[in-house]
Structures are given as structure tokens and as C-alpha cells.
Amino acid sequence: MIKSFLAVCTTVCLSLPLPAEDHGSIRLRPGGPALGGSVPSVITDLAPVGPRATIYVRYLGYTCSHCVEQLAYLNTYADALRMNGISVVAFSDDDARRNAALVKQKNLRPDVITIVSDVNNAAAKAIEAVQENGPVTRDLHATIVVVDGKVVFSALTDEPYMDVERLVAEAVKGQKGPAKPMGLVALDDQPPAPLTKTLASYSPATTTVRIVAGPNDGIREPRDLDFATSVLHPRDLWVVNTDDVGHAMSIIHEAGRPTQNITNRKDAAASHFMWRTTGIAFSDVGTFATSQRGEPGNGDREYLFMGPTLWSSDTAIFAARYQDDNQYLASHLDMLHQSPYGLGIAHDRDNVFWVVDNRYKDVTRYDYQDPHEVGGTDHRDGIIRRYADVSISPAPLDRDAHAVMDRETAWLYFVDPGANRVMRLNTRSGNPVEALEPPPPSMEYLTEFTKVTGAAVETAIADGIGEPVGIEIVGRYLLVGDRSTGKVFRFRINNDNSVSKVDEFTTNATSLSGIVVGPDGKIWFADRGASTVGVLEPAGADxxxxxxxxxxxxxxxxxxxxxxxxxxxxxxxxxxxxxxxxxxxxxxxxxxxxxxxxxxxxxxxxxxxxxxxxxxxxxxxxxxxxxxxxxxxxxxxxxxxKDGRRFVVEDAPMEVTSINEVITSTGRDGYVFVSSDNFRRIVDSLPDLATVVWNVGSFGDIDLVDDAIMQSMQRREVEILAVGDDPFFLRTDLPLAPRFFGLFGVSILGPQRKSPENGQRVLRGTQGDPIGDGLDIIDCQLPRLDHHRGGLVVPNMTFESASSSATVSISTDNNRAALVRYEANASTRAAIFGINAARFSDGSQRTTIYDRTLEWLEATSKAPTEDPDTTTSVHNTPSTSSRLRVAGLMPFSERTTVRYSGTTSDNVTLALFASNGQRVTTLYNGPVQESLDVSIDGTKLAVGTYFVIATSATRTDYVTIIRN
The missing domain is CATH 2.60.40.2310 (Immunoglobulin-like)
Incomplete structure (x- = not known):
């Protein structure tokens, strides 16, 4: 159960000093350069910087694993940083040799990230990152964003600041200069933006509907949707899904493009922070907010300690941090609790949002200012203003009321659901008249809670829309959805602020909910009735x-x-x-x-x-x-x-130690380093594939597609080394786990435990073994990492031999197997290592172990072919290794057929998966007599690579299909 949220109430303008927050691993410390000021010259002298924006990172050196993780994470967005004129300067007291080693180890991009030495910590002391108090020295991390010489963001923290989305948002926003006052510019006087051009090109007669996601993708009765505003993920569409005990989120990456893929997430504390979520709105500072509805009904109790929640839009934080940790309140950034029956939400600026509320029948402005740390509870800087002139008509429990800000005029447009009309509020009008006190069920400390009166409130659209829901403004166009008809109405906001209807479009939605205009200028929508997300395609779009x-x-x-x-x-x-x-x-x-x-x-x-x-x-x-x-x-x-023979598959790119560096240190030639997503797409086109190192580390994932590919590779006589720790344990939660571990001749025993917990482990090599011989003591140090287990030590995984052909090469101090080598047959070998490569205290020992393991695996590698046909794949050529074949065209555009051969009385399940491992649909489930053909409709698939996976009680097969 979530810890108590009740706090002592206060009135307007509470003037209490805010101490350093101490509710999570990121503690914001006093000190550092002031916002709007400049950084000391000792910092700017460290390295030449670009003319636009610079992110300064003070880290604790090469040996600080979390520091290295921060730099590696920034490096993953190097292209986006460069394109947006953002450079990174990282400094510590490491010498030049250490700096060069770090750049090489993490393959840091020198055109974006510069690593420099801070001699005697002079720069760190200038910004108070090193604080000396007598014999005690405090070493802090510092992250500072500077635009045109002025500080726009600054944080001194105990741990590296990992919210890259916010850092980039602050840098991009700072380059645009101060926000212009709302209400002073008429868009008719401005050149039309690309979004407005696309929106203007819509014609009801030629617009078509395209569904991009549905129930098989995890979409479940969607309530609202919005595009991320980050330049790092501009085509990520976030969809609020209905779910039990708190709502969930589907993130449609690269929405509508051939590379589209979908991830589904639910925060561990969604039972409070996303309780019956009704709306979502992204900010311009790397955050988004959701509105929740604690109204009783449909079997749900009343929830009065409820209101809008602020989240990080960084997927390394949202529904990722503190997901199984009782010390912190999961991954939320902030929450305020004075609109318990929230119907919809709109973004204003920074961390300011507007909420339509069905309990107090009003619209309320929320300013989170600077949110507390991830999973914290300090709300004392919150500013809440309740606009009493707004009067919302009572809304049925199944009706949402979305809102949108017109940034050019400062008018907030919102749905009044009970009266089936669209209202608007001049957010720059009205005056605070009295201090309010939160009612007992929602008591909380606040900087300000006031009632505002005298604001201008008008009816924008009085009638003509059956059940308005979903609302958007782009340029001078106002779009409003109709839940009852599935139509989207297009209006024009005229220079005199009157609203006139232009036309309407059908979405074919059975229960239209949210709408949004995407970065492509197209109208996207959610259909709660059909559990789908779609887009209106205008004719004339190239x-x-x-x-x-x-x-x-x-x-x-x-x-x-x-x-x-x-x-x-x-x-x-x-x-x-x-x-x-x-x-x-x-x-x-x-x-x-x-x-x-x-x-x-x-x-x-x-x-x-x-x-x-x-x-x-x-x-x-x-x-x-x-x-x-x-x-x-x-x-x-x-x-x-196509002639690659040996691959290192990286399924855990955020690890502290690069598996690429580990393999390179062995001196073994010919290994190609590739991400798991890319390897999935090419593995069937590698006729000479001989050896694969598959690294899942501590943060990777072994899904059913990975499982099927590994089983197929073993049938192709490919040698496999699987490396990781916690993901192996998580694999036991998926179907047919014993079969997966059987690929390596083992069964899993679970974590290597030790008490009291200090993270130290000792392993021992098996004497006389080709891998473990002579390795009497192998020291490991397990870290405390923020992953799905919270702040706990990530354990090693241990196994036991399940086959007479499996041999323990390295074991724990209580004789559990840590590394097992397996003779699958006379010509195929495999090995599994339950220890993350980052855990070894002695790098030379690690190199020896990997070198010996690869030498043992490579000893049975098959000879390469001369010149294979480059147009076919392994599974499209005659072979007895797989029961699945493509019987139709490949690549295909409209329709193809996949054939399963083999008789079985047990049920066989054939399912279609996207290249990211997401299940698309189930094609067949039942027994098979001799053979079975399943037809696949390509018109419902985006261009790309897919997998058909056949699973029975005894084996798993797959075939790759490509839609062009």
C-alpha cells in the first residue's frame, strides 16, 4: 500500500525554507551557479564550446560507474544533440590518460562530448560541487545547462542527473529566447507553419483513415493521447490506456512510420498516480502531466486525495525508476491534490497545467515549479489557483472533458461535457481574492492556494457537436471531436476571436476519445470503443x-x-x-x-x-x-x-561496462558488434553465422522472439554464449522457460545470495577445465542499481547442470554453477554465464575467462560458404531445421502465406511478432495434421521485418517475413 499522503494544511504564500530533498537517490543540494547568471570562467576555460548550448557535467571520475552511465546515456543521443546545437563538456580530476580510456571504452562522440581534466578540482570548487568543511569533503555531481552564456538549468546532486529529456528541453527552450507574451500576436500576420500547411490541406472528400495500433499492440480503451515534445523523440505518441488498479501507457515510437514499434508501461504506483487517468499533456521542459478522476462509480470507491500528476518524459525514468521499492513512490515527479475528479488537462508553460474538474465544477491552474525528486513527496512549492467564474455542468462518469491552450491568445479552450459545449477562459484575466484551505481529505503543504475571480469566461461553441471530447488548436484552427458520431470538427478562430465552422471529418471511431495534431501536421485520434489509435490521412500528402x-x-x-x-x-x-x-x-x-x-x-x-x-x-x-x-x-x-560470421549482440546498451570492450580485450578477431533489434532483422540472412555472444547484462530482456532465434541458431549449429544476470531470472516468468535454459544444458537455481549484504562475491574456477583451470579466486563486486528491483543489489544468477553434456566451468562459493559449457551435439556448443561483465574486480581475469570461453566455442565452428545467393534467407531455402516456411511471396506487400509442416496432437500456437518483440496477432491455435497454411494480410502491416513464431509443447520455430 502507498504510504500516507496526508500532510498538515497551510494557507497562501507559506514561507518556509525548503531543505535539501531526501526522498530518493537524486538529492538536490544547495549551491551551484544561479539561474540567469554565468558559470565561472574556470569552467568555460576547460574546453571550447559551441555558440549555442552546452551541458556541463561534473562527474566523479572514470571509476564512478553511475557517472559513466550518465555520459553513456547522453552519448546515445549524440546525433540529436548535434542537430540541435548542443555540446557536452564533462570534467573530473582524472588525468588525460583516464579521459582517453573513457572515450574509447564508451565510444563517446568527440564531435558532441568533450572529456577534460579539472586539475585539483578547481572548476568543481568554483560551483560548490566540492565542498570542504574541515576534515570532511563532500563530492557532488553537477549538471549545468548554459545557453548563450547564461545558466538555464543547474543541479547539484548526490547521484548523476539522468533526466536527459529535461536537460535537452531546457537547452532547446533556452535557444529560442524568452517566451513571448501570450495574446499579442495574430497568426494571420505570420507565415504559415508546416503543421498549419498540412492541416489546411485536409478535405473531407479525400481524407482516409489509417489504424496504426489496436488491442494486439496493448491498446485498451484509450482515454487520451499526446505526442512527446522532446527533440529526442518527436514522433513518440503516448496513449493513456484503461487498466485495472490504475491506468497504463502505450508509447508508439515513430508513430505511423515503417519503423513504428510500441512499448507498454505501467508505473508500480499507478493505483494512485494514474488512478482512472482521463487526460495527458506534454510540457516544453521534459515533463508531462496526467489528470485523474477519483469519482466513485462502476464499482470504484471515491478517491478525494487525488489530482494531476507530473511525470518525466524520459523513458529511463517513467515506469522504470523505483518500481519495486517501498522507500520511494515509484517514478512520479510531483502530484497536487485539489482537483480530485479531473476530466482533462492542458499545458500552459514550463510546469504549469490547467485541469478541468468535475467535483468542484471549475478549472484550476497548477504550477509545480521545480518538481521534487523521482518518487518524492515534497509538494511545498506548489501553486494552485482555482478559477471560480468557471462553471462546469455535471458530467456522466464515462465522459471526459479535454482542454487545450491557445498559446497565441492565452485563451484556454475546454469541453463542458454536461452541456455538450466548448468554453474558453482568458487565462490572463482575473485576480486572486482569497486564500483557500485544502479540505481535510486532500490536505497538503503549498506555497499558494487561492481563489481567482473576475476572469473572462465565454462560450466558444454552443451547439452542433453531439458529445464533444478531444480538443486541439494549431495556428488558427480549432479541432473538436464528437464521441457520439466519431467525427472531428474543424473550426477557424477569427481575428475578432469568433469561431466559425470550416468542415468535419469522419474517423469511423465507435467511441472517439482524445485527438491531437502530430509533428507531421496530421490528425491522430483514439477510439475507446474499438481500442484503437488511428490517423486521418489527407489526400495530397506525398x-x-x-x-x-x-x-x-x-x-x-x-x-x-x-x-x-x-x-x-x-x-x-x-x-x-x-x-x-x-x-x-x-x-x-x-x-x-x-x-x-x-x-x-x-x-x-x-x-x-x-x-x-x-x-x-x-x-x-x-x-x-x-x-x-x-x-x-x-x-x-x-x-x-552478409558474410559476417561472429557477432556480439548487445541487448543491454546502458550497462556500465561495454561488452564490446570486453570481447575486444581478448584480441579475438572478426566479431561484429550489433544491437539486438538489428540482429533480429538480419540473422536469417547470415549463411556463415558461426558464433554469437548475446549480452543481456542487468537491464536487457529475453523475449519470445529472442528465445525463438536462439533455438533456431542452435539447430543451425551456431555456437552461443549468453551473458547476463537479472534478465535470466525474469525469463522464468515467460512461457517455456525450461526449454530456453535447456539450450545451454542447465536449469536456473536463482540469485547467488549472501548475508549480510555488501555486494561482495567470490567465484572459483573448476580445475582442469578448459575455461576455469587455474582461476582459484575470482572476486566480484555487485552494485546497487536503480532498476526494476529498486535500489537493491543486482544478484548473480546460478544454475545446475540438466544434462550429462553440461559441465560447470565456474561456480560460486557454495558450489552453484555460474558458468556452464554445453556440448549440444558433436558439432554445436553453447555456454551460459550468469554474471554481468561489469562485476569483475580484476579485468585481466575477466579477459581470460571470455578468451577461453570463445576459444572453446569457436573450436567447432563450421566452414564459410563461397558465395551464397544474396536474395534469399536461411528460412526461405530448403532445410530440415525449421518447421516454418514462407510459401508465398517474400518480400511481400499485400498478402503472403506461411506454412507449418509436421503432425502434432498438441496445440501449436502461431503468432505474428513485430521486430521489437511485440506480439501483433495470433494466427492459429490448435493441433496440426501434416501441414498448416496461414495467410498474412500485409495491408494491415507497416513496412518492415516481422516474425511468425510457432510454439508447441516440444519446440519453438520461427520464420522471418518482410513487408515492402
Whole structure:
């Protein structure tokens, strides 16, 4: 149960000093440069910085694992940082040799991240990150964002500041300059923005509906949706789903694009912080807020200690931090509790939001100011203003009332659900008239809680919409959804502030809920009745498609990739084509400009080749109208060398120690480093595949697609080394766990435990073993990490042999197996290691263990082929290793057929999975007599790679299909 939320009440303008917060691992400490000021010259002298924005990071050095994690996380967004004019300068008292080692180890991008030495901690002392008080010295982490020489964000903390979304948001926002006052600019006097252009191109007669996600993707009675505003994830669409004991979230990454994938998350404390969530709104500072409805009904109790919740939009924090930790309140950033029956929410600026409330029948302004730390409880800087002139008509329990801010006029538009009308409030009018006191059920300390009267409130749309829900403003267009008809009405806000209807569009929704205009200018919607998310496609929108999403290249050959671009406009137009070519790859366009008549298409050919050591990488193509470079379409293709034999698959990119560095330290040649997402897409096109190191570390994930691929590789006589700790334990929660561990000849025993808990572990090698011989004492140190277990020590995993062909090479001090090697058959070997590579105290011992393990695995590797057909995949050629085959076209566009061969009285389940491991749909479940053909409709799938997985009581098979 969540700890008590009741606090002593106070009135307006409580003037109590706020101490350093101490509710989580991130403690905000006093000190550091003031906002609006400048950083000391001793810091700016450390390294030349860009003219726009710089993130300064003071870290504790190479040996601080959490510090390295912070820098590695920033490095994952290096391209986005560079594109937005943001550089990173990280400093510690490490010397140049240590700095160079860190850059090499984490492959830090020197064009974005500069690592420098802070001699004698001079810079750290200048910003109070090193505080000396007699014999006691406090070493703090510092993260400072500077734009045009002025500090726009500053934090001194006990742990590295990991909310990269907020850092980037502050940097981008700072570059735009001070926010202009609302209500002073008429959009008619401004050039039309790309979003307005797209919205203006809609015509009811030619608009079509495209469903992008549904129940099989995790969408469940969606209540609202909004796009993330971060430049790091501009096409991430967040969808609020109905769920039991608190609501959940689906994040549609790259929404609507061929690379779309979906993750589903639910915060561990959703039973309070997302209790019956009705609305979502993103800010411009790396956060978002949700409104909750604690109204009783439909079997739910009344929940008066309820209100809007503030969250980080960084997925490394939301529903990721403190998910099983009783010390902290999960991953929320802040919560205020004076609108218990929230119907909808809108963003204003910074961390200011407006909530429509069905209990007090009003609209209330919430300013969280600077939120407390992740999972904290300090609300004392909250400012709440209740606008008493607003009168909401009572709303039925199943009716939401969304809201949106018109940033050009400062009017808040909101739905009055009981009266089926749209109202608006001039948020720059009205005056505070009295201090309010929170009622006993929702007592909390606040800086201000006031009643505001005298505000201008008007009816914007009195009638004509059956049940208004979902509302959006772009430029001078006001969009309002109708739950009862599934229509979206388009209105125009005129210069005199009157509202006139333009037209209406159908979504085919059975119970329309939220609507939003995306970064593409298109109208996106949620259908609560059908549990779907869709987009209205305007006619005339150009189209760019890659023929394939993966491009295999054999050795030094040159292959052709092709794009098709269609001008769906009404006039001829010229376009400019550009490529972003990854390192070690070569790509040449057949032409860099094209001119297309209205309705015409063109095929653009790209000649691709790669160096011998070229790693799998994405080639990105962009095509823009030559007269409007602010718009354009992009697509990407995964390039890979088809002759690769040995791969290191990274399924845990945020680990402190890079598995790439570990394998490189062995001196063994020929290993290609690749992410697990990319490896899934290419594994079937690697005829010479011989050895795979699959690293899941502490933060990775072994899903059913990974399981099926590993089983298939073993049947192909591929040697596999699986490395990790906690993800192996989590794998026991999924179906057919014994079969997975059987690939390595083991069964799992569970964590290596020790009490009292100090994280120290000792392992021992088996004497005479080709891997463990001579390794008498192997010291390990387990860290305390913020992962799904909260702040607990991440344990090693232990096993026991389940086959006479499995041999223990390294064991724990109580004789449990830690590393097991397995002779699957005369020509195939496997090994499993239940210890994260970061845990070894002695790096040379770690190198020895990995070198010996790989030498043992490689000893049975098969010989390479001469020159395989580069157009087919392993599973599309005759073989007895898999019971699944593609019996139709491949790649396909509209329809293909997959055949399962083999008789079984047990049920066989055939399911379709996306490349990210998300189940798309179940194709068949039942017994099979000799063979079974299942048809797959490509018109309902985005372009990309998919897997059909067949699971029975005795085996798992899969086949890759590609929709072009």
C-alpha cells in the first residue's frame, strides 16, 4: 500500500525554507551557479564550446560507474544533440590518460562530448560541487545547462542527473529566447507553419483513415493521447490506456512510420498516480502531466486525495525508476491534490497545467515549479489557483472533458461535457481574492492556494457537436471531436476571436476519445470503443517508401537499394534528395534532384557498398521540396555485411561496462558488434553465422522472439554464449522457460545470495577445465542499481547442470554453477554465464575467462560458404531445421502465406511478432495434421521485418517475413 499522503494544511504564500530533498537517490543540494547568471570562467576555460548550448557535467571520475552511465546515456543521443546545437563538456580530476580510456571504452562522440581534466578540482570548487568543511569533503555531481552564456538549468546532486529529456528541453527552450507574451500576436500576420500547411490541406472528400495500433499492440480503451515534445523523440505518441488498479501507457515510437514499434508501461504506483487517468499533456521542459478522476462509480470507491500528476518524459525514468521499492513512490515527479475528479488537462508553460474538474465544477491552474525528486513527496512549492467564474455542468462518469491552450491568445479552450459545449477562459484575466484551505481529505503543504475571480469566461461553441471530447488548436484552427458520431470538427478562430465552422471529418471511431495534431501536421485520434489509435490521412500528402528495410551486402560487392517517392499534390514539384551515410559504408545516389508531375512517382536508386569491417548501420534518406526545406520525408534502411560470421549482440546498451570492450580485450578477431533489434532483422540472412555472444547484462530482456532465434541458431549449429544476470531470472516468468535454459544444458537455481549484504562475491574456477583451470579466486563486486528491483543489489544468477553434456566451468562459493559449457551435439556448443561483465574486480581475469570461453566455442565452428545467393534467407531455402516456411511471396506487400509442416496432437500456437518483440496477432491455435497454411494480410502491416513464431509443447520455430 502507498504510504500516507496526508500532510498538515497551510494557507497562501507559506514561507518556509525548503531543505535539501531526501526522498530518493537524486538529492538536490544547495549551491551551484544561479539561474540567469554565468558559470565561472574556470569552467568555460576547460574546453571550447559551441555558440549555442552546452551541458556541463561534473562527474566523479572514470571509476564512478553511475557517472559513466550518465555520459553513456547522453552519448546515445549524440546525433540529436548535434542537430540541435548542443555540446557536452564533462570534467573530473582524472588525468588525460583516464579521459582517453573513457572515450574509447564508451565510444563517446568527440564531435558532441568533450572529456577534460579539472586539475585539483578547481572548476568543481568554483560551483560548490566540492565542498570542504574541515576534515570532511563532500563530492557532488553537477549538471549545468548554459545557453548563450547564461545558466538555464543547474543541479547539484548526490547521484548523476539522468533526466536527459529535461536537460535537452531546457537547452532547446533556452535557444529560442524568452517566451513571448501570450495574446499579442495574430497568426494571420505570420507565415504559415508546416503543421498549419498540412492541416489546411485536409478535405473531407479525400481524407482516409489509417489504424496504426489496436488491442494486439496493448491498446485498451484509450482515454487520451499526446505526442512527446522532446527533440529526442518527436514522433513518440503516448496513449493513456484503461487498466485495472490504475491506468497504463502505450508509447508508439515513430508513430505511423515503417519503423513504428510500441512499448507498454505501467508505473508500480499507478493505483494512485494514474488512478482512472482521463487526460495527458506534454510540457516544453521534459515533463508531462496526467489528470485523474477519483469519482466513485462502476464499482470504484471515491478517491478525494487525488489530482494531476507530473511525470518525466524520459523513458529511463517513467515506469522504470523505483518500481519495486517501498522507500520511494515509484517514478512520479510531483502530484497536487485539489482537483480530485479531473476530466482533462492542458499545458500552459514550463510546469504549469490547467485541469478541468468535475467535483468542484471549475478549472484550476497548477504550477509545480521545480518538481521534487523521482518518487518524492515534497509538494511545498506548489501553486494552485482555482478559477471560480468557471462553471462546469455535471458530467456522466464515462465522459471526459479535454482542454487545450491557445498559446497565441492565452485563451484556454475546454469541453463542458454536461452541456455538450466548448468554453474558453482568458487565462490572463482575473485576480486572486482569497486564500483557500485544502479540505481535510486532500490536505497538503503549498506555497499558494487561492481563489481567482473576475476572469473572462465565454462560450466558444454552443451547439452542433453531439458529445464533444478531444480538443486541439494549431495556428488558427480549432479541432473538436464528437464521441457520439466519431467525427472531428474543424473550426477557424477569427481575428475578432469568433469561431466559425470550416468542415468535419469522419474517423469511423465507435467511441472517439482524445485527438491531437502530430509533428507531421496530421490528425491522430483514439477510439475507446474499438481500442484503437488511428490517423486521418489527407489526400495530397506525398509518400516515400523504401523497397526493403534491410539491405544485405556480400563482401565488397555493390548492391542497389531503391526508394519510391510519389508527388500526391495537385501541381508539379521539384525535390532535393540527400543521404546520411554511416561510417565504413559508401552510398551514391543515382540523382540528387527530381521533378515530378502531380500524381507521378519516381524510383531513386542508391548504390551501396561497405568496407570489410563495416558494422550493421542505418542509411537515412531525406527528400524535401526544393522550395521548402523545412518540410520533407525521411526513411531509413539497415545495411549489413552478409558474410559476417561472429557477432556480439548487445541487448543491454546502458550497462556500465561495454561488452564490446570486453570481447575486444581478448584480441579475438572478426566479431561484429550489433544491437539486438538489428540482429533480429538480419540473422536469417547470415549463411556463415558461426558464433554469437548475446549480452543481456542487468537491464536487457529475453523475449519470445529472442528465445525463438536462439533455438533456431542452435539447430543451425551456431555456437552461443549468453551473458547476463537479472534478465535470466525474469525469463522464468515467460512461457517455456525450461526449454530456453535447456539450450545451454542447465536449469536456473536463482540469485547467488549472501548475508549480510555488501555486494561482495567470490567465484572459483573448476580445475582442469578448459575455461576455469587455474582461476582459484575470482572476486566480484555487485552494485546497487536503480532498476526494476529498486535500489537493491543486482544478484548473480546460478544454475545446475540438466544434462550429462553440461559441465560447470565456474561456480560460486557454495558450489552453484555460474558458468556452464554445453556440448549440444558433436558439432554445436553453447555456454551460459550468469554474471554481468561489469562485476569483475580484476579485468585481466575477466579477459581470460571470455578468451577461453570463445576459444572453446569457436573450436567447432563450421566452414564459410563461397558465395551464397544474396536474395534469399536461411528460412526461405530448403532445410530440415525449421518447421516454418514462407510459401508465398517474400518480400511481400499485400498478402503472403506461411506454412507449418509436421503432425502434432498438441496445440501449436502461431503468432505474428513485430521486430521489437511485440506480439501483433495470433494466427492459429490448435493441433496440426501434416501441414498448416496461414495467410498474412500485409495491408494491415507497416513496412518492415516481422516474425511468425510457432510454439508447441516440444519446440519453438520461427520464420522471418518482410513487408515492402
Amino acid at each position: 509518400d516515400l517508401r523504401a523497397q526493403r528495410d534491410v539491405i544485405p551486402v556480400w563482401r565488397r560487392d555493390t548492391v542497389q537499394a531503391s526508394l519510391t517517392y510519389t508527388n500526391n499534390g495537385t501541381t508539379a514539384r521539384s525535390y532535393t534528395i540527400s543521404l546520411d551515410v554511416p561510417n565504413a559504408w559508401n552510398a551514391q545516389l543515382s540523382e540528387t534532384t527530381i521533378t515530378l508531375d502531380a500524381g507521378a512517382s519516381a524510383t531513386i536508386v542508391i548504390n551501396v557498398s561497405g568496407d570489410t569491417n563495416a558494422a550493421p548501420s542505418h542509411l537515412t534518406a531525406r527528400i524535401s521540396p526544393s522550395d521548402d526545406v523545412t518540410t520533407g520525408l525521411t526513411t531509413s534502411m539497415l545495411l549489413f555485411k
